[in-house]
Amino acid sequence: MGAFDTLFQWAFLVPLFPLVGFVIVGFFGDRMKKAEYGGWVAVVLSGLAMFVGILIAIGEALSPGTYTDASYTWLNLPGTQSVFSNGFSLVMGTLVDPISALMLVVVNVVGFLVMLYSIAYMHHDQGLPRYYAELSLFLVAMNGLVLSDNLLEFFLFWELVGVCSYFLIGFYYEKPSAASAAKEAFLVTRVGDVLFLLGIFLYFATYATSGGGAGWAASGFKFTNGNTPFLGSLVGSASSPTLTIAGLMMLAGAAGKSAQFPLDVWLPDAMEGPTTVSALIHAATMVAAGVYLLVVVSLFLGFTADDRLAIVAVGGFTTIWAASMALVNTDIKRVVAYSTISQLGYMVLAVGAGFAMVGLYHLFTHAFFKALLFLAAGSVIHAVGTQDLLKMGGLRKSMRVTWIAFFVGAMSLSGIPPFAGFWSKDDVLASVYSQVGAHPLYWPFLLCAFATVFLTAYYIFRAWFLAFDGDGSRDASLPHAHEAPWAMRLPLIVLSGLALVAGLFAFVPSFANLLPGAGVPPTYGTTDLMLSATSVGLGFGGLGLAYLMWGNGRVFTLPADSPLQPFRTVLLRRYYVKDAYDWFGLKAVYGLSRAADFVDQYVIDGTVRGIERAFSQLSDAGRRLQTGVVSDYAAYVVSGLVGLLVFLLWIAPWLVRSVGGG
Amino acid sequence: MSLEELAFLVLAAIAVGTALAALLVRELVHTILWISVFFVALSGIYFLLQADFLGILQLGVYAGAVTILLLFGVMVTRKRIFSREAATGIGPFPLALALVSIVILSGVAAGLPTQPRTVHAYSPAALSEQLFTTDGGWLVLLGLTMLSALAGAIYLVREGRE
Amino acid sequence: MSGLVLAQFLGLSAALLGIGLFGILTRRNFILLLIAIEVAINAAVLNFVYFAGFASGPGGVSGQAAAVVVVGLAATEVAVGLAIVLALNRQRGSINVAEASTLRQ
C-alpha cells in the first residue's frame, strides 16, 4: 500500500472529466449561444483533468508504487476448447504506476494547452462543438488507454483513440483530401490493430497455459498483481516461437499507431486535420501510444531476443527513412510530421534495445517540443494562410514569440544542449550503443540513428530559416502577418519553457522516480562523452549546412542537371511507397473485388439464372404438348397406361429380382 | 374343345370383328349398325358366362338404348345421313400406341393358365341384394351421377345458348 | 359343364380394349369417339363378369354388381357425350374433335 492510494483511487476522474466535456459539448454545444462557450467548457474540464493528472504524478513521484483499482468485469466469457478451460473475464480497471503517471502528465498538459490554443486558432471554423466534443473524446480515450490495467482494455481504448483520430483528421470533411487522409489513417492503423489483436490472443494463450500464469486468465489478464508484474519472472525469460510472433504482432500494432516503417504513410497525410489536432494527436500523444504499448509490453509481458532485434530494426530504419523525406518537403506541417515519425523511431529503437524507460523519456520530452513545433507552425499558418515554406519568409520581425518558440523546438529536436531533446536523445543513443555487442545487426541501425541526428538538424532549421529569415514573404499575395492572440501565445510560451527544461526532470530526484533507470546514461565514462560529442557535433553540422543553404533568405535550388535530381524526385514521391499502397488498394484489392463481382454475377448467379431458364424452357416444351385436342390428351393417357404396364410387368419384377438376388 | 368354348370363340370373333368394322367403315350409319351387332355378341358372352341379368341388361341398355341414342345423334348432326367423314387423320403415333397396348395386354393374357374352369351363376335376387345392401353406396353414387349428368345434358342442349 | 378358359377371356378383353384405344386415338369424329369409348368400357365390363363367374362367394356377386354400375355409368356417359355433340354441332357446325381445341385457352 502506497502513501497516496487515496489519491490514486480517484484516477478515474482523469478520463471522466473530458467525458463530461464530451457529453456537454457534443449534445448541447449546438444550442449554446456562441460556439466558443462549448470550447471553454471543454478547456475547463480538460484543465481539471490536467490538475488531477499532475496531482497523481506528484504522488507517484514522491512515493512510487503500483496501485490497482477494483475492476469492473466487463465481459464474462465461457471456457474455450483448449486454452482457457475455466472461462475468463475481461475486466476494466485502473492501474496507476510511475509510467502511467508520467503519461497522464504528457497527455493532459499537452491536451489542455492545445485546447486553450484552439480557442483562438479555430475561431473562424464551422462546427466547433463537434471539434471540441471529438477532442474531449480523444482525451477520454487516451487517458483510459494510459490507465488500462490489462491488455484488452488497452486495446479497447487504443481503437477509440484511433477513431477519434479519424474524426479529427477528417474534421474538414468537405475537403476531399481530408476525407481521404482520414480514411487512409484509419485503414493503415487498422492493419496494425488486427495484428495487435492476434498478438493479444497469442499472449493470452501462451501465458495462461504456462506454469506461472495459471491465475492470470482468472484475473482478467491484468498487467500487475499487487506491486509486481503479474507474470513475474516469466517476463523476458520465457521464450517460444509463439511468444516471438506475439511480440512481432505487438510491434505491428505499435508500428501502425506510431507510424513506423512500413505503416508510416498515413501520418504525413494526416496533416490535413487542423494543426492543433496534429500537435496533440499526431505528434505528442496518440502516435506515442504505439511506443507506450511497446514499453508496457516489455515491462509486463516481455519480448524475446528476436523481437527486440526486429524492433531495433524497425525503429532504427524509420529514423532515417522519415528524416530523408523531410529533407526536401516544403510543407511546414509535413516537415514537422516527418520529424515526428523519425523521432518515434528513436523511441522504438530504445525500447528494442531493452531500455524501455529511455524510450519513454524521449517520448516525454518529445511530446513537449513537438507540440511546441506544431503549435508554432500553426501560429505561422494562422498568420499567413499557407503551409508552403517557399512562399513564407521574413516572419521573425512580425512574429517574435513564434519565432523564438519555433527556434526552441528546433534546437530541442536537433538534440542541442541544454534543450530537452538533447538529454533524451543522447540517452537513446548511449543505451543503444551499450547493446551493440548483443547482435552485429545493431550496428547499422545505430549508424542510421546517428546519421539522422545530422539530417534532423538540417531539415528543421531549413524550415526555420525559410519561414522566419529573409526580408519578407516570397509570395506577395500573402497577407501581412501579425503575432497570434494571447490564447495562442500562452501555450507557446509554456511549451517553450517545458521544451527547455523537460529533459532535466529525469535528474530531479523525485521526478526521476517516474522514469526509473532513465536520465542517467549507463555510465559517465569516456565513451558516453564521445557519443554525446559526436551527436551534438552532428547536430551543429546540420544546423550549419542549413544556414549555408537557406539562411538569410537564401533559397537553394538544386540544378536541373544535377545527378542528385533523381534522388530528390524519389524523396518527394516518398519512395513511391504511397503510390504502391494506392496501387495495392485501388488496383489490386479493388480490381480483385471487381473480378469477384463479375464472378458473382455471371458465374454464380449466372448458374442460378441458367437453371431458371432451363426450367422455363422445359415448361415451354410442356406447354406445346397441351394442344387442346381431346385425342391428344387421350394419347397421353394411353402412353401413361402403356408406361405403367411396362413398369409393372417388366421393370418392377426386374428390380425386385435384382435387389432380392443381389 | 367343348361346346361352350366353341360358342365363346365364335362370339368373340364376332365381337372383335364388329368392333373393328364399326371403327373402320366410312359410313357413320354403318358404324352404328356394326356396333349394335357388337353389343348383341357381348350379351351372348354374358349368357355364356351364366350372367343372365347382365346379358339382358346389355341387350336393353346397349343394343337398345345406346344404339338408338347414337343413331339419333348422327341424324341430328348430319344433314345427309350417309356422311362419309368417319376416318380421318390417323397419325402413326396413336396407331403405334394402340398396337403396343394390344400386344402387351394380349401377351399377358397369353401367359395365363389355360385349363378350363367352371363358372358360377348368381341369381338376380342375390345380385339385387348385393346392390341394395353391401354395395348400396355405389348405387347411390351412380344415381347421383346420373342425376347430375341429366342436368348437365339438359344444360348443354338447351335452347338459346351460344 | 366343362368350363371356360381364363386366358381366352382376357385375350378377348385385351383385344377389345386395344380396339377401343385405337378408336379413341385415331378417330376424329366425336360420335366415333363415343363408340370407341363404349367398346373399351365393354371390355372392362366383360372382365368384371368373367371374374365374377370364376370367383366364388360374395365377392362374385360384387363383381356383377360392379358391372351393373359400370353399364349405368357408360349409358350416362353416352347421354352426356351426345349432349356435347349436339352443343358442338350447333356452335361450330362440325363435330370434328381436331377443330375443337378451345380446351387450350
Added chain:
Amino acid sequence: MVPILSILLLTLLGGTVLTFASGKQARWVALGTSIVFLFETFYLLDAYTAWPGRAGLYAVPQYSFSESYAWISLPWLHINYTVGVDGISLILILLTAFLQIATVVYCWTETNRPAAWFGLVLLTCLGSIGVFIALDILLFFLFWEATLIPMFFMIGYWGGPKRRYAALKFFVYTHVASIVMLVALLAVAFYAHAASFDFADIFVATHSPGFPIVTQALLFLALFFGFGVKFPIVPFHTWLPDAHVEAPTGGSVLLAGLLLKLGGYGLIRWAVEVLPQGLAHTSWIVYAVAFASIVWGSVLSLSQRDLKRMVAYSSINHMGIVLLAIAVYSSLGLLAAVLLMFAHGVVSGLLFMASGSVHHSFGTRDIASLHGITPKAPVLATMIMVGSLASLGLPALISFPAEFAALLATWDRLGYWVVVPLLILVVTAGFYLWMMQRVLFGPPQNVPEKAHDLDVYETAGMAILVALIILYGVLPGFLVNVIVNSPVYGFP
C-alpha cells in the same frame, strides 16, 4: 404457471389480426402491439433469471417456460405443440422485439395500404418468434414457413422496380432450402427412431450410441444446406443482394435483422445440438464455407455501387463469422455467434434504414453519384457513420465483444487460420470507410433541391437502434449473462 410463451405468441397473433383489420389506424395498433410485446419480453427476461430449473446439467435439454400439448397423436405419429426457451432464444426474441418496434416507428408514414404493411411486419415477427420458441419439428417448420410469406409480399408489393423477380428469387431459394431442411429433420427423427418430433426426444435419440456416424454426417450436411441458404452461405447467397435491393426499407430491416438469424438459430438448435457428431465429421466443409463467405462477402462489398447491396454483402461477411463461430463448436463460439447475430441484427437494421432514407431523401442509393450529403443531412450522416463504425467492429459499440469472442474462439480451435478473418476485418473497414468518404464527405455534388434530413419518425426508429448499439456495446454483460447462463447441451 403462466403460459408466458403462448401469451407472447397470442399477443402478436392478435395484434397482427387487428392490424390487418384496422385500416388507417393500423400503425397505432402495430405500435401498441410492439410495445406490449416488448414489455412481455422484458418480463420474460426478468423471469428467466429466476427460473428454477435453469442452472445445472441434465441428461436431456431442459427449457424454461416450456409448454407441451398433444396436437396429433397417432400410434405412429406424435406431433406436439411444444415451446420453450433458453438464453439463445431469449436474446433473439429480444432482438425481434426491438427490431419490430423500430421498424414500426420508422415506417410510420407508410401510406401505401398501411394496414397490410403493418400487418405483414407483425406477421414476420410472429413467425420469427415462433421459430425461436418452437421445440417440435413440425411446429418449427410451420413458423419457419410463416416468415417467408409476409416477406414475399413485402418485397413483391412494396418493393422496387424489379420486385417481382427479387421476390420470386427469394421465395424459391429459401423455399427449396426449407424443403431440404424439413426432409432432413424428419429423416433425423425417423432414422434415429425418436419417440416423437419433440426436440427432447430427438436429442435423446440422436445422442444414443447406436446412431451411425455416416448417417449423422449426411443428415448434418443436408441441414447445413437447409439452414445455410438463409444465412446465406456462399455460393447460395445471390438471392440476398437482389432481395435487399428491391425490398422496401422495412422489409430489408426485417430480412437482414430477423430472417438471416433464423438460419443461425436453426443451425445451432436443430443441427449442431442435435447432431454434434455430424458437425465434427464434416467440420472442414463448414469451415471452408464459412471462410469463403467471410472473404467473399467482404471483398465484394468493396466494389458495390448500391448502398443496400453493399450492406447486403457485408451481411454475408458477418454471417460468415457467425457460421465460423458456430462451427468451432465451443461454448465461447456459441456465445460469440449469438452475440454477433444480435449485433448484426441491430447494426444492419440501422444501416438499411439509413440506406432507405438516403434513397428517400437524395433520390438514389448509388454510392458513386452521392457526394457530401453531410451538410444537407447531418443526422442521417451521423446514423450512417455510427452504423458503419459499429459494423466494422469498433470497441464500445455492439459488434466488438461479439467479434472479439468469435475470433478468440476461432483462434482457440483453428490457430493461425484466424488471420483470415482478422485481415478481412481490414477489408471490411476499408469498404465502409471508402463508402463514407464518398457518400458523406467531400464537397456536396448532385444534391437535389428537395433533399432533406431525416424526419422525426425515421430519426426515432434509428435512434432506438443506435441506443442499443451503444448500450450493449458499453455494457455487453446484459446479453452475455443471459446466454452464458443458459445450459447449452453438447457444447464443450
